[in-house]
Amino acid sequence: MIYKNVYGRRVFDWANYVFLGGAALLCLLPLIHVLAVSFSSSSAATAGFVKLWPVGFTLASYEYALMKPQFIASFLVSLERVVLGAVINMTLTILIAYPLSKEGRQFRWRSLYAWFFVVTILFTGGLIPGFMVVKQLNLLDTVWALVLPGAVPVFNVILLLNFMRSQPKELYEAAFVDGAGHWSVLWRIAVPLAKPALATLLLFICVGHWNSWFDGLIYMNKPEHYPLQTYLQSVVINRDPSMMTTSEELKTLSQISDQTTKAAQIFLAALPILLLYPFLQKHFIQGITLGSVKE
Amino acid sequence: MKRSILYGTLAFMLFLTACSSNGNNNNTAGTPSGSAPQTSAAASPSAEPAKDPLGKYETPIEVTTARSLGSTVQFAEGESLDNNVWYRGYKDDLGIILKNEWTVPDAQYGQKMNVSIASGSIPDIVAVDLTQLQKLIESDMIMDMTEVYEQYASELTKQTLSSDGGVGWTAVTFGGKKMALPSTASVIDGTQMIWIREDWLKKVGLSAPKTIDDVLKIAEAFVKQKPGGQDKTYGLALGKDIYSGYGGIGGLAYGFKAYPKAWVKGADGKLAYGSTQPVMKQALAKLQDMFKAGLIDPEFGVYDANKVNELITSGKIGMFYGQHWNAFWPLPDSFKNDKNANWVPYPIASADSSPASSLASNGALLFYAVKKGAKNPEALVKLLNYSLEKQYGANGRDKRFFNSENTSLNLYAYDAVTAQDPLQNINIYRGVKKAFEAKSDEGLSFDVKDNYGSINKYLAGDNTFWASYKWAGPDGALSVEDYYDQQKLIVLNGFLGAPTATMLKKSSTLDTLELETFTKIILNAAPVDSFDTFVDNWKKLGGDEITKEVNDWAAAK
Incomplete structure (x- = not known):
């Protein structure tokens, strides 16, 4: 408490606030700009008149985005994939991390198994073999093609494994003495203790699934089966107008290159993750402080 | 504790059902393939x-x-x-x-x-x-x-x-x-043209450009007199993709008979790469002069097409090299922002007294x-x-x-399989012209009638059809293409094949080298003479092989 009154300390604090505030602003401004563009009239947006406040306020682009069947369909696919993907990823992560967090004398082939998983981080089959495996398994064009190829997030497994190892062994030993088996220890002790880590992993997984787009492009055969980000990529990238040749096509040019509808769709797509963040953040901040007090 | 067991089991059961319904998918997928041989047998x-x-x-x-x-x-x-x-x-x-x-x-x-x-x-x-x-x-x-x-x-x-x-x-x-x-x-739709704001031309008291020097004069007048009323005006729009059909340097280079990125026959009858010809150096020198005179935005090296649009539609730029489709994008937005914005397309200007030929698309x-x-x-x-x-x-x-x-x-x-009559768009212009002369679109093609109708609606005061007017109208973009076609002012790329083996291997390096060198020269960050070093490097880094391959391809045709 005393050090707070020191003059140097106060200067340092203020410098900190300014620096961090500036950094936060740098992250926030682009988002606000996109939001402002999405609420603006199309010609004002094209001319770059829109900075941080809408010019010619209109909701037309949101109406357009939300009326677009493709947008809704893709939104639902993304939701489905996040829920399925999170359940599968979390379950497998927990089930793999727990045994691997044990020591060699408790789990004989531990390092062999560990390497079995770690190798997949170092080497991958590559795009085409991956595509062929998914194709041969008849998973193409189903939501499983999006969640099964990445079902075991090995990096997350390692994070959780290390977290579990850092927990006091005595807790487990006490449980075993009381007659608990591995299943009860896992679900009653290891998992509840790892809640902060699990919240972090859940966030990683949800953001990862929500944001990935390339697998949707190669594994899905119909645009209506696209997850949202794959669809969004097709909307946002600029097409070369020289490819458009007939007068019918040319007339659609201004519609395709409309900045405001792009902005509206970008914002709508970012919204769910923005909303998810505060809820999970609470968990892992709590986790960190709890840990520090105990140490 | 009980709750977490419940969640855990729930999660696990969900996972199991997930797997089992996956099995079902496999089954259903298997059925059609089983019946496939029957249909094909029936078809044969x-x-x-x-x-x-x-x-x-x-x-x-x-x-x-x-x-x-x-x-x-x-x-x-x-x-x-x-x-x-x-x-x-x-x-x-x-x-x-x-x-x-x-x-x-x-x-x-x-x-x-x-x-x-x-x-x-x-x-x-x-x-x-x-x-x-x-x-x-x-x-x-x-x-x-x-x-x-x-x-x-x-x-x-x-x-x-x-x-x-x-x-x-x-x-x-x-x-x-x-x-x-x-x-x-x-x-012919790949040809370049100069889009200029006619209302600005009138304000500064100049007329349509015939030569590159005229282009320079117009750009200077636009920068000095700021006819758009903005604080900062540039003479010529340019984007980072300097070979883009829109806001690129191609149209200006063609005026010097330089055809960057294309393969044109040299004096010896062999195909040569346009970007490495000595005339290209003159074009770059001219661009550097324009940059030094403040006619080109010094930040163009980071502008994408959207940013170029921004400058054009907000009245900061009144002239650019573009193509016919600019009538639909982004110019209508410029017109929406400023009803005086009267964009008119002109044939590209030449460095000398002979009319310039534009490169066409493949x-x-x-x-x-x-x-x-x-x-x-x-x-x-x-x-x-x-x-x-x-x-x-x-x-x-x-x-x-x-x-x-x-x-x-x-x-x-x-339509799954289609082709377009290569003269379709130019025929629209010619048809519309005929219709205006005869004051009737009787007996003309569907496209002509459609555009003639739109243009008449614009002339009757409906501004939503401005783009059609600027495209197929009497002094629209297609009139410039018609002029090129009538006067035979078109240069074709001599190499139409797929990328050759060396191109696939080297072109990304060579393209980067070219883009960097040219951008630096325009930005006056490198002397014009660095063009010669570039040509030497280009040849050494695979350009000579590519030239040989391209000529072999041409010989085999």
Whole structure:
């Protein structure tokens, strides 16, 4: 408490606030700009008149985005994939991390198994073999093609494994003495203790699934089966107008290159993750402080 | 504690059901493949079609393809890319049941097709670009179409596909064999023109540019007098992609008879790379002069097309090198922001007294090929016959396939196999001109009537049709193309083949080197003489090999 009154300390604090505030602003401004563009009239947006406040306020682009069947369909696919993907990823992560967090004398082939998983981080089959495996398994064009190829997030497994190892062994030993088996220890002790880590992993997984787009492009055969980000990529990238040749096509040019509808769709797509963040953040901040007090 | 057990079990059970329903998927997927041999067995006896270009298969045959879908394409209730007026037409009129193996938004089509090709699983009919075509030929995945085309192509098809001056066929002919059918497109639509704000020209008291020096004078006047009323005005729009058709340096270079990125015949009759010719140095020197005089935005090196749009539509720039389609994008936005913005296209200016020739495009961008082993390769030719018949047939355009009462449906976009009359757009301009002279569009083509109608609506005061007026109107963009065509002011790229072996290996390095060098010269960050170093490096780093390969290709044609 005393050090707070020191003059140097106060200067340092203020410098900190300014620096961090500036950094936060740098992250926030682009988002606000996109939001402002999405609420603006199309010609004002094209001319770059829109900075941080809408010019010619209109909701037309949101109406357009939300009326677009493709947008809704893709939104639902993304939701489905996040829920399925999170359940599968979390379950497998927990089930793999727990045994691997044990020591060699408790789990004989531990390092062999560990390497079995770690190798997949170092080497991958590559795009085409991956595509062929998914194709041969008849998973193409189903939501499983999006969640099964990445079902075991090995990096997350390692994070959780290390977290579990850092927990006091005595807790487990006490449980075993009381007659608990591995299943009860896992679900009653290891998992509840790892809640902060699990919240972090859940966030990683949800953001990862929500944001990935390339697998949707190669594994899905119909645009209506696209997850949202794959669809969004097709909307946002600029097409070369020289490819458009007939007068019918040319007339659609201004519609395709409309900045405001792009902005509206970008914002709508970012919204769910923005909303998810505060809820999970609470968990892992709590986790960190709890840990520090105990140490 | 109990709760977490519950959650854990729930999660696990969800996972189990997830896996089991996956098993079901496998089963259902297995059923159709089991019944597939039956349908194909039923189809095979009927595979003896008459060689009528539009003849119908008695027993319908099944053909697969892959489609790209434009982002603005919409469907009527209950319709889709698998079920629409075109696909029903194929089935009812030709007996061809066309199945879309996959569909992808047009912007991602190339990528998806690459994966298909690399994994060796392509549908019967594919639309590919030249690089992909080359890959398909190298991996022996497609068949020679020469004979099938000769037998089945209708007169109209033959005429349309060769009316681009043969550029399409040149690209797809490998060792005398037609390996694909070009989806012909206009060559002349690739020409450059100068778009200038006529209202600004009047304000500064200058007239249309004839020479590059005139262009410079106009740019100077725009920068000094700021006719748009903005605090900062630039003379000429330029983006980071300096070879873009819009906001690029191509149009200015053509004025010096330099044709960057293209292969043009030199004095020795051999093809030479346009970017490394001495005339290119003069063009760059002129651009550097313009930059020094403050006529070019010093930040152009980071501007993408959207940023260039911004400068043009906000009245900060009144002149740029562009193409015919700028009438639709982004100029209407400029007009919306400022009703005085009267953009007028002019032919490119020349460095000397002779009129300048513009480079044109390579025509076809897509090529239709048939998978090796496909049972009915002629189906592709028939589909193309059908499409062209509906577009340009003797009975005029079949409106069922193009028009609909709901204007947001672009029925033409459902057509799977198509080609365009390379002169279509220029003919629209000529037709509209005729209609204005005769004050009637009686007996003219559908496209002409459509545009003539739109232009008249604009002239009657409906500003939503401004773009059509600027495109096909009396002094619209197509009038410039017509001028090029009449005066024979067009230069064609001498190399139309797929990228050569060395190009595939080296071109990314060489392109980067070129772009960096040229951008630096324009920005006055490097002396004009660094062009000579660039040429030496270009040759050493693979340019000489590429030149040889390109000339070998030309010799083999």
